[in-house]
Amino acid sequence: MMSTTWFESVIEAQRRAKKRLPGSVYSALIAGSEKGLTLADNLSAFEELRFAPRTAGHAPERQLGTTVLGRDVALPVLISPTGVQAVHPDGEVAVARAAAARGTSMGLSSFGSKPIEEVVAANPNTYFQIYWTGTRDDIRRRLDRARAAGAVGIILTLDWSFSHSRDWGSPRIPEKLTVKEMLRFSPEALTHPRWLLDYARTRRLPDLSVPNMAEPGTPIPTFFGAYGQWMQTPPPAWDDVRWLRAQWDGPFLLKGIIRVDEARRAVDAGVSAISVSNHGGNNLDGTPATIRALPSIADAVGDQVEVLLDGGIRRGSDVVKALALGARAVLIGRAYLWGLAANGQAGVENVLDVLRNGIDSTLLALGRRSVQDLSRDDVIVPAGFTAELGRVQGQEADGLTPQH
Template identity: 60%
Template sequence: MSSTRTWFESVAEAERRARRILPPSVFAAIRAGAEGGVTLSENVAAFSRLALLPTVADLPAERTLATVVMGTPVSFPVLLSPTGVQAVHPEGEVAVARAAKEADTLMGVSAFASSPLEAVAAVTEKFLFQTYWSGSRSLLTSRLQRAREAGARGLIVTLDWCFDFRRDWGSPWIPQRLDTKAIVRYLPELVRRPGYVQRYLAAGGPPDLGVPNMADLRGEVPGFFAAFEEWMRTPPPTWDDLAWLREQWDGPFMIKGVTRVQDARRARDIGATAISVSNHGGNNLDSTPATVRCLPAIVDAVGDDIEVLLDGGVRRGSDVVKALALGARAVMIGRPYLWGLAAGGTLGVTNVLEILRAGVSETLYALGKASLAELNRADVLVPDGFAIGDRQVDG
């Protein structure tokens, strides 16, 4: 299907449309990686260094893409990673939830989301709540209880960020609140993006920078920077802290941000049911290896005991298949669906998911595989020195 005004053929086209629609500062906040963007670029480029080996006969007429992730059946192995303050579209996470429901897959809802958990739960039952180690233990348990009552299918604990805002090309300015002073400062950008302004005017006004899922024990909703300060002021967790947190959540439990074998083993040992091999999309420590390079050694170390997901650099259905052939249960995407959200709201997110779904199906067909379970490492040519071995990751 060729691209039209409301439909696009590739994730790259979604990115181009998002760039045209969003104010430059908003687009930069999504697109940028830490410091020089080395890891951001490597996450994507690493997939191109993996070759696939197609076959030409006895190809499967039908392919099964369904799998189970953290105890929840999904129609294909692509999940929507939690991302905070989705100011690319007025409906934010609610629009994403509609697309996730239509695609029959799981979405992650960030503690720093623009929309409350309950608004997402009203649209889809298949969602995971993501939290940071932030605030007191009593505050953490209250947030977990709220997620449990909302119906979250699992918990994601994100650990892969060292508060690095440095960008070699400059970090976009983010206001404390969208007051008159902030709007005046943004005015030159807004004048150039009338469609973005019209969306918000039609929705009732500029985005609210409050983060409802970080409400305190009295139920008061903090602004983004107040919530961020709480997080930064909280001493980082020990493995004992994470073991305690695991005990507070009686359902599926994921630790996100693993790139070392030793961390994968510790996550398994505290009872985590899943890990996400992730470097925060290149927004953590720059020069961290691409996640797909870290994946094989981690799968070899813990893959029989725990679900291993991959997050970072996925732009095509063939990337998904490569990750699964190397042992991932599923992948998580962030920027691609945010670009789709910016380009077309729910329809744009659906568009991105359908691009990836079609790509997974077509790649399986070319490989002669009728299901995801038939994939194995023999389907991928991994160049010498590509995979980060146990010694390098665990040393």
């Protein structure tokens, strides 16, 4: 008999998360920047793609495993790094355990609520995510800590700029839960007792501290303190990306590519992989969906670096569409956070199982034996679907060689 806590879709995980979480916590998970055009397009673009199924000759078993950055994963779905995961007391550690249980990789945000040492202990296949924050010496110290903790690779996130507004309003999130803030927040918490009880059992309150941004001998900063440092740091140039790459001799993923010309610059900087990303619709609103930009980027650099995608993944069939259009694997963010909110570690495992089952059934219908067998023949791409950014009248921007 199936457990009553089990859910059959990512959308059901979202519904349960909405029911369990205080309104301000839930709204922080779902909102995008400004009007939310990019957030909506990340989702709706997948709906425009159709499949070309086969009806006979299907493989009795399908192979979902692949390799990403030289490491085996049991399915082509990785955990994208997201900031402070106060939707559940165990936060990133629960997510790391779930990813390990399902045989995939964990991305840990430098703005995460759990120290990297605990997360790597829960999942040895952990990548540490870096924002360009502070001085080069500050960044080098974070890399040294990640290396000492056993991180298998680095994720440099560049697809995040300051969003000045959200049309639906940004939730008020306190820097610290003072007595005054607790009184203000109490009506929300009291109407969501299960979420409050989760924290009561740990005998500690949710907070927004980010231990991975702490410097030796200094107090652990809050999320907003670290965010302030990020805002005051001049944005990196491509020379900075090359410098950072030289500091790390292992796998190096650059997250945030949406243009062909910048994909080529990433290759020139020596990265191991890129993720086609718009920060889940939380960067510049009006940017096309990542799945629209994927084909031209995969065509341009897919034979030189691994190409991943994040943004809008809600179903196993979405994963298959991304792989068919050139991605090696995808990263998920909101999907696993909803699972975490709904049922902790088991909820994240549930989300990964939902995606695995969807990938498998889609491969069966397409007559494919393995995720490596997928090709563009498996999807129907409507005219005008693809967004080829970074090309100017047949010649790529910055004087780079065009692809024909």
